[in-house]
Amino acid sequence: MYELIKAAEHSWYIECPAKIGVYVSDETDEKGKRKAYLIDTGNDKDCGKKVLRALENENISPQAIFITHSNADHVGGCRLIAGRLGIPAYAPGIEACITENPLLETSYLYGGYPPADLRHKFLMAQACECADLDRHPEALPAGLTVIPLHGHYFDMVGYRTCDGAFYIADCVSSRENLEKYQLWVIYSVPDFLATLETVMKMDASLYIPSHAEATEDIRPLALYNIDKVNETADKILNILREPMVSDELIRRIFREYDLPFSFEQYVLVGSTVRSYLSWLRDEKRAEAYADDCRIMWKTAEDK
Numbered sequence: 278m279y280e281l282i283k284a285a286e287h288s289w290y291i292e293c294p295a296k297i298g299v300y301v302s303d304e305t306d307e308k309g310k311r312k313a314y315l316i317d318t319g320n321d322k323d324c325g326k327k328v329l330r331a332l333e334n335e336n337i338s339p340q341a342i343f344i345t346h347s348n349a350d351h352v353g354g355c356r357l358i359a360g361r362l363g364i365p366a367y368a369p370g371i372e373a374c375i376t377e378n379p380l381l382e383t384s385y386l387y388g389g390y391p392p393a394d395l396r397h398k399f400l401m402a403q404a405c406e407c408a409d410l411d412r413h414p415e416a417l418p419a420g421l422t423v424i425p426l427h428g429h430y431f432d433m434v435g436y437r438t439c440d441g442a443f444y445i446a447d448c449v450s451s452r453e454n455l456e457k458y459q460l461w462v463i464y465s466v467p468d469f470l471a472t473l474e475t476v477m478k479m480d481a482s483l484y485i486p487s488h489a490e491a492t493e494d495i496r497p498l499a500l501y502n503i504d505k506v507n508e509t510a511d512k513i514l515n516i517l518r519e520p521m522v523s524d525e526l527i528r529r530i531f532r533e534y535d536l537p538f539s540f541e542q543y544v545l546v547g548s549t550v551r552s553y554l555s556w557l558r559d560e561k562r563a564e565a566y567a568d569d570c571r572i573m574w575k576t577a578e579d580k
Contacts, residue, residue, distance in 0.1 A: 279327045281335055284483045284491060287420065288442030291331055293319055295350040295487045298436060298444040300421050301337060310338035314418055316436050316444045317345055317487070318354035321398050325354030329361065341416065344368035344407065345426075345446035346433035347375035347382060351487065353398060355405040367410040369423070370432035376407040386544040394540045410434075426476070428469025429462065441482030448472050449502050451489035459534045460509060461502065463549050466556035470506060473499045510562075513553055517563060520575040523551060 281299065283289050289299040298316025306312055313332070318325055332339060341364050344352055355376065359366050368376050375381045379401045383391040386400065395401070410416065410423065417423060420439035427433055429447040437443045448469070450461040463469045476484070477499050484495040492498065516529050527547045531538055536546065554574060557563035564577050
């Protein structure tokens, strides 16, 4: 764990719970170390310390941090790394806002001001100053291209290098995780599906997902993720043949998938289920209606 693995001539990644990309340029700093650019920073300050040690051992000098998205397991080490090295951090759009104001992530998941049970590093990273990459495209070093990968999170992106490595963040879950938990956290289901179609058409020598093994062929895993989305949608529609409120649907999903339950898992699964409901309603496959001061959900064919 935390070893530096070479993916291509200039492209490396650090093996850890949420893989960290390292794009190494041909330039050196005043100490003769190779200049490099980090893609994400891991889940907390302890991870950040391990990353810095791994880079120091390889004589690599980070010049900036480029964030794929602002989930805590991707930006948790940002404050420590940026602070110790005195380097800037960049993230696209909303992701920059959340990196600077991590309470926004837990507030979004909970749907209001989150209780103390949710205000911890698993869901809320330490705040880190972060510039909006959309407003500072000149910050990208030569040879690194940003690719929109929306769906899993608001403005998530991936980064493709000049030597063909493609850091694709959380646009796919591993087969093992999906077989165990069935669900992957999704903010926008249609964007998630569109991103998977886009990624399958991209030309890359190596695809590096954050939570799955690096691979030369992403298509089988992408298709498996698509199948799981459709399977979950079908399950929701089947459950909703009996009209119910969203919280009852979430309870049924936990029970039918035999998922471990906790406050943290409730908000993660709950926000994902509500995203499915929005998508199914927009597609007119599900309906929502008011009943006795409740919003009831049901399959459209039950009308």
